[in-house]
Amino acid sequence: xAERAGGGQGRxxxxxxxxxxxxxxxxxxxxxxxxxxxxxxxxxxxxVEVLARPDVLAALGMTAKLTAFAVVVNGTLxxxxxxxxxxxxxxxxxxxxxxVDVPFALSPVAVGVVxxxxxxxxxxxxxxxxxxxxEVAFAWPAMAMATAFVTLPFVVREVGPxxxxxxxxxxxxxxxxxxxxxxxxxxxxxPGIRWGLAYGTTLTMARAIGEFGAVLLVSxxxxxxxxxxxxxxxxxxxxxxxxxxxxxxxxxxxxxIGLLLLLDLMRRKRGARAEPGG
Amino acid sequence: MELSEARPTGRSRARGQPLGKLGLRGxxxxxxxxxxxxxxxxxxxxxxxxxxxxxxRALVHPVARGAVFLTLETALVMAAVNxxxxxxxAYVLVRYRFxxxxxxxxxxxxxxxxxxxxxxxxxVTLLGPRAALGQLFEAAGVRVVYAPPAxxxxxxxxxxxxxxxxxxxxxxxxxxxxxxxxxxxxxxxxxxxxRVTLPAIxxxxxxxxxxxxxxxxxxxxxxVVVAGNIPRRTLTAAVHVFGEVESGDxxxxxxxxxxxxxxxxxxxxxxxxxxxGAHG
Numbered sequence: 001x002a003e004r005a006g007g008g009q010g011r012x013x014x015x016x017x018x019x020x021x022x023x024x025x026x027x028x029x030x031x032x033x034x035x036x037x038x039x040x041x042x043x044x045x046x047x048v049e050v051l052a053r054p055d056v057l058a059a060l061g062m063t064a065k066l067t068a069f070a071v072v073v074n075g076t077l078x079x080x081x082x083x084x085x086x087x088x089x090x091x092x093x094x095x096x097x098x099x100v101d102v103p104f105a106l107s108p109v110a111v112g113v114v115x116x117x118x119x120x121x122x123x124x125x126x127x128x129x130x131x132x133x134x135e136v137a138f139a140w141p142a143m144a145m146a147t148a149f150v151t152l153p154f155v156v157r158e159v160g161p162x163x164x165x166x167x168x169x170x171x172x173x174x175x176x177x178x179x180x181x182x183x184x185x186x187x188x189x190x191p192g193i194r195w196g197l198a199y200g201t202t203l204t205m206a207r208a209i210g211e212f213g214a215v216l217l218v219s220x221x222x223x224x225x226x227x228x229x230x231x232x233x234x235x236x237x238x239x240x241x242x243x244x245x246x247x248x249x250x251x252x253x254x255x256x257i258g259l260l261l262l263l264d265l266m267r268r269k270r271g272a273r274a275e276p277g278g
Numbered sequence: 279m280e281l282s283e284a285r286p287t288g289r290s291r292a293r294g295q296p297l298g299k300l301g302l303r304g305x306x307x308x309x310x311x312x313x314x315x316x317x318x319x320x321x322x323x324x325x326x327x328x329x330x331x332x333x334x335r336a337l338v339h340p341v342a343r344g345a346v347f348l349t350l351e352t353a354l355v356m357a358a359v360n361x362x363x364x365x366x367x368a369y370v371l372v373r374y375r376f377x378x379x380x381x382x383x384x385x386x387x388x389x390x391x392x393x394x395x396x397x398x399x400x401x402v403t404l405l406g407p408r409a410a411l412g413q414l415f416e417a418a419g420v421r422v423v424y425a426p427p428a429x430x431x432x433x434x435x436x437x438x439x440x441x442x443x444x445x446x447x448x449x450x451x452x453x454x455x456x457x458x459x460x461x462x463x464x465x466x467x468x469x470x471x472x473r474v475t476l477p478a479i480x481x482x483x484x485x486x487x488x489x490x491x492x493x494x495x496x497x498x499x500x501x502v503v504v505a506g507n508i509p510r511r512t513l514t515a516a517v518h519v520f521g522e523v524e525s526g527d528x529x530x531x532x533x534x535x536x537x538x539x540x541x542x543x544x545x546x547x548x549x550x551x552x553x554x555g556a557h558g
Contacts, residue, residue, distance in 0.1 A: 012467050013374055020370040021378070023363050024385050027435055031400030032388075038403045081306040088303055096307060098550070099314045105542045106317070107496020109519040110535035114317040116528055117324045124320065149313055210393030213498035213516070217523055230395045230499070237399070237503065246403075249396045256391035263391075264384050 032253065039250035042243075050247040058225070059232035059248065065140070066147045066215075066228060067208040073148050075201050078155025079193070085156070086163040103152050111149055112217025115142050119218075138220030143228065146214035151204040158200030159193050166192045195270045199263065206259040209252060318539070325536030328529065336533040344510040345518040346537065352426060352514070353494035356433040361487040364441025365479070369471070371442070372449040389438045397435050398503025401428060424506030429514065432500035437490035444486030448479050485549050492545040495538055 040047060050056055085097055103111075118125045119137040129136050136142050170192070174184040190197075212230040219226045227235065229248050236245035325333060336342060371383055389397065405412040405422045415422050422428050452475070460470040498516040505512045513521070515538055522531035 016366060016370050017374055017376055020363075020367045021382060024367065024382060024438075027431075027438065028385055028388055031397070031404045031435070032392075034404040034409070035396070035400045077306065077309045080302055081310060084303050084306040088299070090303070096310055099310050101546065101550075102314045102318065105492060105496075105539070105546045107498060107516050107519070107535065107538050107542070109498050109516045109523075109531075110321060110496065110539050111317065113324075113519060113523060113528065113531045113535045114320050116523065117320055117532060118316075120528065149317070152310075152313060206391045210391075210396070210499075212393060212395045213520070217520065230393050233395055233399065234502075245399065249393075249399050252393050253396050253400075256393065256396075257388070260384065260387055260391040263387070 035246070035250060035253060038242075039246040046243060047247055047250075050244055051251070053244070055227070056232065056244065056248060059227045059229045060251070062140070062143075062227060063209055063229040066144055066211075067205055069144045070147045070151045070208040071201050071204050074151055074155050074204050075197065078152065078200065078204075079159050079197060082156045082159035082163055086160050087168070100153050100156050103150050108146075108150060108211065108213025109217060111146055111214035115146055115214070115218045137218055138222070139226060142218040143215050143226065146218055147208050147211050150211055150214060151207045154203040154207065155197065155200035158196045158203065162193045162196035163189075195266060199266050199270070202259055202263050202266065206256055206263075209255055209259075321532060321536055321539060324529065324532035327532075332529075333533050333536070336530045337537060341509045341513065342515075342518060342530070342534060345513050345515045345534070348426070348429075348511075348513065349495055349515040349538075352429045352433060353491050355430050356437065356494050357487045357491040359430075359434060360437055360441045360490050361483050364438070364486055364490075365445055365483050368442045368445035368449055369475075372446060386439050386442050389435050394432075394436055394497065394499030395503060398432055398500035401432055401435070401500070401504050405431075423504055424508075425512060428504040429501055429512070432504050433490075433494045433497055436497055436500055437493050440490040440493065441483065441486030444489065445479055445482045448482040449475075452478055481552060485552055488545050488549050492542040492549075495542050495545075 081100070085093065085100070116137060117123055119129060119142055120126070121137075123137070125136075134141065136145075166189075170188050171184055174188045175181075179187065210230065211228075212234070215228050216231050216234060219228065219231055229252055233245050233249050233252070236242070236248070337346070367382075367386065371379065371386075392400075402423055403409060405415065405428065407413070407416065407423065412423060420427075422431070456474050456478075457470055460474050461467075465473070496516050497514075498520065501514050502517050502520065505514060505517060507513050507517050507521070515534055519531045519534045519538070522528070522534065
C-alpha cells in the first residue's frame, strides 16, 4: 500500500500513468461514448419511441425472463454446488471442481452447437422431447439452458471461497444447540455467505443479459417470440434498422454499467466488513 | 480449495444428516454433470461421429483452415499486447496514487459487463466506414473495420481485465523490501522493475495472457460485427461455426467447435496446473 517516495522518478510515473489512462480511454471509453452519441444523436424522443416498439419490448422481456431463470437456477444450485465442493469430501471431487470452470472455456457458439446436436433436427434427445411434446430448440427452453450454462461458474466461484473462510465453527455451534440443518442453513450459513451470493448473482445477471452467441444459435430468431435483446440488436444491424440497434444496444450497455457499479459498491461494502485478501 | 474437514462430533448432526447430505451432493453433482459433462461429451461425439479422417477433412478445407489460422494469429497478437499493457496498467494501479485511479480501476471491469455484441457495435460506430475516425483511417490507407485490426481491437477490449486482474493481486502482495533495497542501491525504477519486480510477477503475466488467449479463441459476439466475415480473409473460427450452423451443416460446425474447445481446454489446463504449482 505504501507509496514510494518518487524523487527523481516523477517523469516515469507521469509517462506510465499517461500510457495506462490513454490506453483504457481509447480502448474502452471512446467506443462507449461513440455508441451513446449514436443512440442519443436524434434526441430523447426517438429513443423512447424505439423502446415502445412491440418487438423491442418483447426482446427486452425475453432477456429479463432468461436472466431471471439463470439467477434463480444458478443461485440455488450454484450455492448447493459450492457447498458440496467445499464441505464434502468424496471420490471425483477434483473432477467436479474442474468441471465448474468449463463454461468459461467453451466458446458460446460451441454451446449453441451442442444444444442443437442434442435438441435440434435429428438431435440425440429429440426422440424423447418429441414424445413428450416439448419444444426445446428454437424456443425458450434451449435459450434458458444456454443462458444457465454460460453463467454457471459465477455463484459457485463467489460463494465457495466465502464458505471456506467461514469455516464450520458457527454451524457446529448451532447443531450443538440443537438446530436442524435447515434452520442452521437459513440462520447461520446463509447470512454468512450473503455477500458472496449477492456478488455471484449480480455477475450472473450481467453475463446473462449480454449472452449472445449461444442464444443466437438456438433461438431461431423469431422476432417478437424467441428474440433476446442481443439477438434483436444483431438482426437490426443486418436489417439496417440502425436506430433500433443503437437504442437497444445502449440500453444493454447502460444496464451492464449499472450492474458494474453495483458490483463495485458491494465489493467496497464487503471490504469494509474486514474481508482478508481483498 | 482444500479445506480441513471438520468432522462433526455432536450426535445431533449425525441424525437425519446423511440423507440430506446425499440429496444435496446428488443434486449438485447431477446438475453439473448434465450441464457440463454432457455437452462436452456430445460435442466430442458429434465432432468425431464420422471418424477422425472426416474431422481432418472438415478442417483442411481452405475456408476452415483459413479461419483457424486467422483466429490463432489475432489471438496471439492480442495476447502479446495484452501482456504488456495489462502489466503496465496493473503496475500503475498498484504502485501509484493519482486522481482518477479509482475510476480507472472500475473501467477495467467494464469489458466484462458490456455484452460482446455491443462491444462490436461500439467499434463499428467509432471506426466504421461512416464514422469520422474511420474515414480518417481510410484516407490514410488503413483498413480497420471489416479487417483483422478490428478483430484484434475487439479481442483487446473483451479480454482487457484478464491480465490486469491476474497481475494486480500478485503485485499488491509482493514484498516491497526487495524493491526498496534496489532503489537504495541506486537502481532506477526501470532497472528495479526489470530485475526485481518482473521476475516475481512473470508467472501471473503468463497466466493472464494464456487466459486471454483461450478466451479470444472462442470470441463471437464482438468479432461477428466488426470482422466483415469474408471467408479466408476475415472469417474467424467461431464465426465459421455460426456460418456452418446457418447453412445446416451441424457436423462441420461440431468439428470446428471441437477443435476450438480442445485448444482452449489445453490452455486452461496449463493455466490451472501452473496456478496449483505456484500455490505449492
